[in-house]
Amino acid sequence: xxxxxxxxxxxxxxxxxxxxxxxxxxxxxxxxxxxxxxxxxxxxxxxxxxxxxxxxxxxxxxxxxxxxxxxxxxxxxxxxxxxxxxxxxxxxxxxxxxxxxxxxxxxxxxxxxxxxxxxxxxxxxxxxxxxxxxxxxxxxxxxxxxxxxxxxxxxxxxxxxxxxxxxxxxxxxxxxxxxxxxxxxxxxxxxxxxxxxxxxxxxxxxxxxxxxxxxxxxxxxxxxxxxxxxxxxxxxxxxxxxxxxxxxxxxxxxxxxxxxxxxxxxxxxxxxxxxxxxxxxxxxxxxxxxxxxxxxxxxxxxxxxxxxxxxxxxxxxxxxxxxxxxxxxxxxxxxxxxxxxxxxxxxxxxxxxxxxxxxxx
Numbered sequence: 370x371x372x373x374x375x376x377x378x379x380x381x382x383x384x385x386x387x388x389x390x391x392x393x394x395x396x397x398x399x400x401x402x403x404x405x406x407x408x409x410x411x412x413x414x415x416x417x418x419x420x421x422x423x424x425x426x427x428x429x430x431x432x433x434x435x436x437x438x439x440x441x442x443x444x445x446x447x448x449x450x451x452x453x454x455x456x457x458x459x460x461x462x463x464x465x466x467x468x469x470x471x472x473x474x475x476x477x478x479x480x481x482x483x484x485x486x487x488x489x490x491x492x493x494x495x496x497x498x499x500x501x502x503x504x505x506x507x508x509x510x511x512x513x514x515x516x517x518x519x520x521x522x523x524x525x526x527x528x529x530x531x532x533x534x535x536x537x538x539x540x541x542x543x544x545x546x547x548x549x550x551x552x553x554x555x556x557x558x559x560x561x562x563x564x565x566x567x568x569x570x571x572x573x574x575x576x577x578x579x580x581x582x583x584x585x586x587x588x589x590x591x592x593x594x595x596x597x598x599x600x601x602x603x604x605x606x607x608x609x610x611x612x613x614x615x616x617x618x619x620x621x622x623x624x625x626x627x628x629x630x631x632x633x634x635x636x637x638x639x640x641x642x643x644x645x646x647x648x649x650x651x652x653x654x655x656x657x658x659x660x661x662x663x664x665x666x667x668x669x670x671x672x673x674x675x676x677x678x679x680x681x682x683x684x685x686x687x688x689x690x691x692x693x694x695x696x697x698x699x700x701x702x703x704x705x706x707x708x709x710x711x712x713x714x715x716x717x718x719x720x721x722x723x724x725x726x727x728x729x730x
Contacts, residue, residue: 371670374492403495407485411635416446418634422687429691450627458623461523468522473621473628475515480632480639482508487642488562490652490671501562502550505643506543509598512632513539516607516617519629523620531616534698535607538597541705545594548713552587552720553647556580556729566651572658575650579729583720588648590709590716592686595640597701600633602690606698637683645678 380402384395420435420443427434435442461469486505488494498504513536520532553576554560557568569575576584597604608616618629645651652671656663696704723729 371490372492373490373671377492407481407495411481411484411631414638415631415634416450418638418683419449419630420446421683422634425684425687426691429688453624453627453630456623458625461525461620464524464620465522468518469620470522470625472515472519472522473625475518476512476632477628479509479512479515480635482511483639484635486562487639487675488566488646488651489675491566493672494563497561497563499559499561502554502560502565505562506547506550509639510543512636519621520617523617525620527613528617528619531607531609531613531619534613535600535617538604538606538698538701539600541702542594542597542709545590545705545709545713546598548710548717549587549591549594550643550647552583552713552717553580555717555720555724556584562646562651565647566653569650570653570656572656572663574656575653576648580720580723581729583716583723584648586712586716587720588644590713591644591648592682594705594709595644596686596689597705599636599640601637601686603693603695604701605695606701609695637686638679641679641682641686642675644682645675649678649682651675651678 381395381399384390384398385392390398423442423445424434426432435445438445438448460466483505485495486497486501486508488497496504516535516539517532520528520530520535523529553565556576556579557565559565559568565576569579573579577588578584580587600607607613613619618626621629652675654663654666654669654671654674656666
């Protein structure tokens with residue numbers, strides 16, 4: 370398995386030794402390069418996700434989806450992005466200007482921050498702290514503040530109701546998400562995402578296999594809670610068009626709306642990437658203990674494994690969105706407080722018992 374840290378160490382040595390830069394300028398240039406790479410990946414993946422979901426939606430509805438701009442409509446998203454970039458950004462009368470313009474930036478900061486924690490390959494994680502699971506949860510919570518400010522700052526009753534719905538739902542389902550990740554932390558013995566992946570290398574060592582029933586339950590609950598956390602159907606109550614127009618971003622146009630749009634799709638990637646990282650081994654290949662098979666699997670690059678697993682989870686979540694109808698707000702909250710959270714508390718206790726007595730594979 371290729372270790373991407375070889376590339377980063379080479380680049381660091383190039384700046385320090387070949388170019389003769391001191392510590393300050395070396396770190397500054399590295400931060401700028403990493404930031405540009407993250408933002409470029411963020412934009413490209415968002416464009417791919419928009420196109421991918423349009424095609425998935427068309428597949429489930431027996432349609433073709435976008436077909437006009439480019440072959441198979443592959444440039445339709447590019448045309449939409451150009452339209453959004455040149456679209457007029459208008460203000461709203463009697464709105465709180467500061468909160469109105471601040472909200473999209475908080476949303477995008479939370480999205481980019483959590484996106485930076487995804488370990489794409491061995492040695493290719495932008496942020497890899499020893500409390501990585503805690504940091505992901507903390508940074509993702511900033512998005513709730515952005516939703517509340519967007520609704521309140523718009524001075525629109527529909528936006529306010531939408532923001533209240535979104536905040537209540539996201540805060541509620543963060544509990545189950547946290548319990549799912551704590552269950553994985555107990556099994557792996559570390560909060561660092563790279564360590565969690567390292568413990569899953571080896572034959573039949575992915576968490577959903579090694580942790581058997583408790584890990585499988587945590588994985589399924591993680592998918593449900595993550596879907597709600599990303600405001601995706603059937604949990605998209607804050608964007609219920611028949612009730613709340615477009616939700617908390619009704620009064621936004623141009624790139625103000627574009628930030629919300631990008632963040633929604635990248636939050637789906639983040640949730641799917643975390644699910645692949647924590648429960649499906651991340652960039653770790655599938656090894657089954659057969660030398661020939663395992664050697665072939667190890668030749669596949671780690672970022673290919675990570676991308677394939679993430680795309681699989683994304684497909685499952687999109688399948689759920691375009692299959693199930695939107696739930697009522699009381700049903701959504703009842704699902705979390707009466708079923709998912711008690712289930713995860715029991716699962717956490719079971720996982721702790723299994724680890725304490727060595728009842729894991």
